[in-house]
Amino acid sequence: MEDSEQPRNQLSEGDFMRLLMKHEPALRAFSRSLLPDWNLVDEVIQEASLTLWEKFGQLESESGFLPWAKVVVRFKCLSAIRDLGRDRHVFSEGVLELLADEAAEMDVEDHAQAMRALRVCLAKFSNPHQELLLAPYSGDGRVRDLAIKSGKSANALYKLLGRLREKLSGCVHESIAREGLANGI
Amino acid sequence: MESDQLIHRYLIGEATAEEVAALDGLLAADPELRRKLIFEAGTDARLREIALERVADESAEKMAPVKVSFLSPVSLLSIAAGVVAFLGAYLWTASLKPEVVATLVSSEGASWESSLPTLPGSKLTAGSLNLTSGMATIRFRSGAEVVLEAPANLVLETPMRGKLLAGAAVIDVPDEAIGFIMETPDSYAVDHGTRFAVSVDEKESHSAFEVLEGEISVHHPVTGEEVRLSGRQSSTVSGDGMVKIDGPLPEKTLASTKGRVRIDASPGAFSVVGNNEVEYLHSDFLMAKKSLPNEAFDRRSLFTFDLTGFDPDRYASAGILLNLVPTGIGYAAHLPVVNRFQIYGRAGEAGPVDGSLPRWETVAKPEECELLGTFEIPRSQKRGTFGIETPELMAFLKAHPTGRVSFLLVRETLELERGGLVHTFASDSHPASSGPVLEFYQKPKSDHDTE
Incomplete structure (x- = not known):
């Protein structure tokens, strides 16, 4: 590290990688609530991880990593949106600030719990529906490919995808609520 | 919108x-x-x-x-x-993960029939594992761990999916493998982070799930039913639906003998060989063989039951059971993969009544008897209980309600090459296994076994 200040913690490079790997999914979910697409999320996360590394010495303890990282990621997100200018479909600054404040509350446990619920819920869908639900992340034009393959219009398939996502979301919500009850929360 | x-x-x-x-x-x-x-x-x-x-x-x-x-x-x-x-x-x-679905972690006294490698530590690709004896632990790449108890048949599908076609398994699913699916022939369970047991009774087309810790959901694709099981809850599944049990599965019971009568073969069950040379026979065994190129080494077996004073009309069905015991005579490799046996019946004695040695040409021949049923044995199988339970057998017994009835056991399938395996069943004098048994059931036997 080139930082002339003495680090405030005894954490090693290995600790940094471990913390970054551990919290990367939650940081990614946080950025996604602010940014309009995944390419931008990936860029911001790359940039933010460099900044986090450079300033790692300032972190006082492991437990402070996620809130600290969210501050850095939030700054990077808002700055990336400003760079986009007005030609992209993005939310207004006021809404972004509100979303950033509210999204910052989600922690790593929430993410892990939601991931468990999502895996269970996704498994309940038929294979073609699972394929459609995952298509938006499997490369550009994947949903359109599926439309051609199934002989449906892309529009119809996007509508179906919207309904499936809503159903999936309902299942995840319900499952988390039930798990919360089971844990006495 | x-x-x-x-x-x-x-x-x-x-x-x-x-x-x-x-x-x-x-x-x-x-x-x-x-x-x-x-x-x-x-x-x-x-x-x-x-x-x-x-x-x-x-x-x-x-x-x-x-x-x-x-x-x-x-x-x-x-x-x-x-x-x-x-x-x-x-x-x-x-x-750069290799094409691996699971790893065989360990095995205890395991023997396998599988095209997949079966040495502990082996990386397993998608495929089927047939555990014929012992126990084995298989860890799916997702982290889900399956302890398999023989006899069992497990299909490895993906790191997150397996299918148990027969047998019993205890499955331990860590957090990272939540969503792991274990299918059975009629249903599938989605794991929500837990340890659960599953068993499949292939013959009865019946599966059972029991949560040992945590939670699973069990789905019945045909009826669309879904039950969530947690704590020590369990459920049983068959082709037409599911039953949720608010507690562990009841301890299994052995098939009841109520409504069942067993008659042992009369002493003196015997075999004959085509060349009538007695050194090819043994009083402990009932032998069956159909050989090439002539009948010299063929074996057939005969046994008799005494039904004096017995009324078959009080029963709904009957079965003949034989215990296959290995002797190592001949090569199983010289037989077809599956071998078929016939059981014929006739009233009266099986062999000579004057005390003389039974000879191939003088004992009952298939063409002089009534065919009552057939059963099959894979050539790989050297032990087990086999037999018939057919309407023809019951009709035969009812038609000959008193006195003695005899049965002739013949292997119908030919050996493929000379020196093929001789199938040997315990006779009434076998020191360890029971000889032929005739059983009468008040209900068909398949109903009894589910009691």
Whole structure:
């Protein structure tokens, strides 16, 4: 590290990688609530991880990593949106600030719990529906490919995808609520 | 358009400028909708993670390297060499997974029939494992661990999916493998982070699930039923539906002998050989063989039951049971994969009544008897209980209600080469196994066994 200040913690490079790997999914979910697409999320996360590394010495303890990282990621997100200018479909600054404040509350446990619920819920869908639900992340034009393959219009398939996502979301919500009850929360 | 659908359109990148502006207005005014957007953005991130895992799995099968983290090693070069090495190794090992679904962790006294490797430590690709004896522990690549108890047949499908076709297994699913699916012929269980037991009774087309710890959901695709099981709850599944049990499965009971009468063969069951040379026979065994090129080494067996004073009319069905015991005479490899046996019946004695030695040409021949049923034995099988339970047998017994009835056992399938295995069943004088048995049932035997 080139930082002339003495680090405030005894954490090693290995600790940094471990913390970054551990919290990367939650940081990614946080950025996604602010940014309009995944390419931008990936860029911001790359940039933010460099900044986090450079300033790692300032972190006082492991437990402070996620809130600290969210501050850095939030700054990077808002700055990336400003760079986009007005030609992209993005939310207004006021809404972004509100979303950033509210999204910052989600922690790593929430993410892990939601991931468990999502895996269970996704498994309940038929294979073609699972394929459609995952298509938006499997490369550009994947949903359109599926439309051609199934002989449906892309529009119809996007509508179906919207309904499936809503159903999936309902299942995840319900499952988390039930798990919360089971844990006495 | 509903605000929920607007959120989904926004997240999948399909929303128009007007729709984004409309959503922005709604979000500004509605904290509940903002929470919804944050939640859906999280789901979007997690769905992407799952999509990426699947791409990585598919690519691993093709041995193509795939980036599984979004942190590119290039930008991390500027962090520190040591960290990059760590991350590089992480990416490399995560992306270059071989085409492996599971690992065989250990086995205890296991014997297998499988095209997959069966040495402990072996990496297993998708395929079927048939555990014929002993126990084995298989760890799916997702982390789900299956302890299999013989006799069992497990199909490895993907790191997150297996299918138990027969037998019993205890499955331990760590957090990272939540969503692991264990199918059975009629149903499937989705794991919610837990330890559970599953058993499949192939003959009865029946499966049972029991949660030992945590929670699972069991689904019946035909009826659409779904039950969630937690704590020590359990459920049984058959072709027509599921039953949820608020507690562990009842302790299994052995088939009741109520309503069943067993008659042992009369002393003196015997075999004959085509060349009538007694050294090819043994009083402990009832032999069956059909050989090439002539009948010289053929064996047939005969046994008699005494039904004096017995009334078959009081019973609904009857069966003949024979215990196959190995002797090692001949090569199983010289037989067809599956061998068929016939049981014939006739009234009266099986052999000579004057005390002389039975001879091939003088004892009952198939053409002089009534065919009552057939059964099959795979050539690989050297032990087990086999027999028939047919309407023909019951009709035969009812037609000869008193006195003695005899049965002739013949192997119908020919050996493929000379020196084939001689099938040997315990005779009434066998020191360890029971000789032929005739059983009468008040209900058909299949109903008895489910009691």
